[in-house]
Amino acid sequence: MAQQNSSEEVDLGYLFKSIGDFLRKLVKLLFLVISFFKKFLLLIIGLIILGIILGYFLDRNSKRVYENRLIVIPNFESVEYLYDKTDEVNFKIESGDSLYLKNIFGDNYNSVKKIEIEPIVDIYNFTTKSRENIDVFRILFENQDMKEFVDDMTTSKQYKYQKLKVFIIGKDSEKLLNSLLEFLNENEHFKQYQEVYVQNTLKRLSETDKMIIQADSVIKSITSTTEGSLTNPPVYASFNNDFYSIFRYKQVLLTDQLELLKKSKDETAIIKPVSINYNILEGGFASMKNLVKIPILLILLFSIIFFFRFIYLQLRKIAEGDD
Numbered sequence: 001m002a003q004q005n006s007s008e009e010v011d012l013g014y015l016f017k018s019i020g021d022f023l024r025k026l027v028k029l030l031f032l033v034i035s036f037f038k039k040f041l042l043l044i045i046g047l048i049i050l051g052i053i054l055g056y057f058l059d060r061n062s063k064r065v066y067e068n069r070l071i072v073i074p075n076f077e078s079v080e081y082l083y084d085k086t087d088e089v090n091f092k093i094e095s096g097d098s099l100y101l102k103n104i105f106g107d108n109y110n111s112v113k114k115i116e117i118e119p120i121v122d123i124y125n126f127t128t129k130s131r132e133n134i135d136v137f138r139i140l141f142e143n144q145d146m147k148e149f150v151d152d153m154t155t156s157k158q159y160k161y162q163k164l165k166v167f168i169i170g171k172d173s174e175k176l177l178n179s180l181l182e183f184l185n186e187n188e189h190f191k192q193y194q195e196v197y198v199q200n201t202l203k204r205l206s207e208t209d210k211m212i213i214q215a216d217s218v219i220k221s222i223t224s225t226t227e228g229s230l231t232n233p234p235v236y237a238s239f240n241n242d243f244y245s246i247f248r249y250k251q252v253l254l255t256d257q258l259e260l261l262k263k264s265k266d267e268t269a270i271i272k273p274v275s276i277n278y279n280i281l282e283g284g285f286a287s288m289k290n291l292v293k294i295p296i297l298l299i300l301l302f303s304i305i306f307f308f309r310f311i312y313l314q315l316r317k318i319a320e321g322d323d
Contacts, residue, residue, distance in 0.1 A: 036303075036306065040302075040306075043302075044299060044302070047295065047298040047299055047302060048295045048298075048299065050295075050298065051294040051295030051296070051297070051298045051299075052291060052294070052295055054290070054294050055289065055290035055291035055292065055293065055294035055295065056290075056291055058290040058294070063169045063170040064169070064170070064281070065113060065167055065168070065169050066167070066168055066169075066170070066171065066173060066278075066279040066280060066281060067165055067166075067167055067280045067281070068165070068166045068167075068168055068173045068177055068276070068277065068278050068279065068280065069163065069164070069165055069275075069276070069277045069280060070163070070164040070165075070166065070177065070181075070273055070275070070276050070277075071120065071161055071162070071163055071164075071273070071274040071275040071276075072161070072162055072163075072164060072271050072272060072273050072274060073160060073161060073162075073266050073271070073272045073274060074162060074270070074271055075190075075194070075197070075266060075267055075269070075270055075271070075272060076190050076193035076194055076197050076267075076270060077193065078187075078190050078193075078270050078271065079158070079162070081187065081190065082117070082162065082184065082271055083117060085183075085184055086115050086116075086117045086164070089101075089104070089115055089180075090114060090115055093112060093113065093114065093115075104179055104180065104183045105176050105179050105180070106175075106179060108172060108175075108176065110169075111168050111169040111170055111172060111176060112166065112167075112168055112176060112180075113167045113168065113169060114166075114167045115164060115165070115166050115167075115180075116164070116165040116166075116167075117162060117163070117164050117165075118162070118163050118165075119159040119161070119162055119163070120159060120160075120161040120162065120163055121159060161274065166180065171278075171279050173278045173279055174278060177276060177278075181269075181271060181273055184270065184271040185269050185270045185271055187270060190270045191270070193270075194267065194269075194270060197267055198264070198267050201260055201263050201264050201267060202264070204256075204260055205257065205260045205261070205264065208253055208256055208257045208260060209257070211253050212250060212253050212254065212257065215246055215249055215250040215253060216250070218246050219246050219247065219250070222246065
């Protein structure tokens with residue numbers, strides 16, 4: 001027992017000694033940092049002033065790049081068209097095709113720097129659109145990992161909503177985004193599709209409305225017959241079954257009507273904008289004004305140079321000591 005207590009005391013003593021050594025090293029390091037800044041205080045103040053002056057002129061003479069986010073619905077089987085056009089515009093931006101870009105964005109075409117597109121993953125909405133989608137999902141999912149299937153570009157393009165990110169210099173974003181949407185919606189093939197789809201949706205809505213009226217008429221007939229008759233229980237049960245079947249049928253019709261009404265609202269454009277957020281700046285160091293960022297970078301660069309100089313001198317002392 002005495003040996004065990006002695007061993008524990010040795011372990012605790014070693015632990016406290018290690019902690020004390022670490023704290024002493026930490027204090028020594030802190031003292032070296034303070035001494036460094038104290039020694040070069042005037043030079044550091046000069047760097048801060050220089051950085052503020054440079055940052056001020058950079059901020060005054062340059063415009064910031066803002067991110068603009070759009071959520072859109074590609075209608076009439078136009079999702080592949082949307083992706084192709086996005087790639088095409090990006091290629092023209094990279095190659096500097098001013099004639100092509102000016103035709104889309106006007107005189108301020110140089111402000112558009114890049115367009116990104118990605119799907120808004122909604123696997124539930126995709127699979128519940130129709131029985132066919134459920135069957136397709138089951139077949140594809142059997143041969144793929146869930147995450148791979150959800151992120152796969154072939155699958156991703158089938159989601160209803162797509163997100164566009166347009167990076168623009170300056171805050172003249174609304175006009176440029178309107179020009180982009182106008183360009184995307186100027187396609188004769190999909191305009192013809194739009195006309196056919198809209199007519200079909202209106203016809204289906206009209207037919208659904210008629211069927212709902214008919215279902216209401218049947219329900220009214222069943223309920224009035226049930227209320228005014230003195231039938232035996234089996235016949236009464238038959239009436240109840242008929243009523244339940246028609247009632248469920250009406251619920252299906254109302255669901256179809258809702259989907260068709262939503263569809264009619266979506267079909268107002270080939271690429272319909274749902275939401276647009278203008279002039280977004282991400283947080284972090286990169287989004288800081290140059291007035292703040294440049295002085296910090298100058299001080300950091302100055303400190304790194306002297307840090308490597310300090311390391312070099314320490315290594316030289318060790319090397320000379322070995323000799």
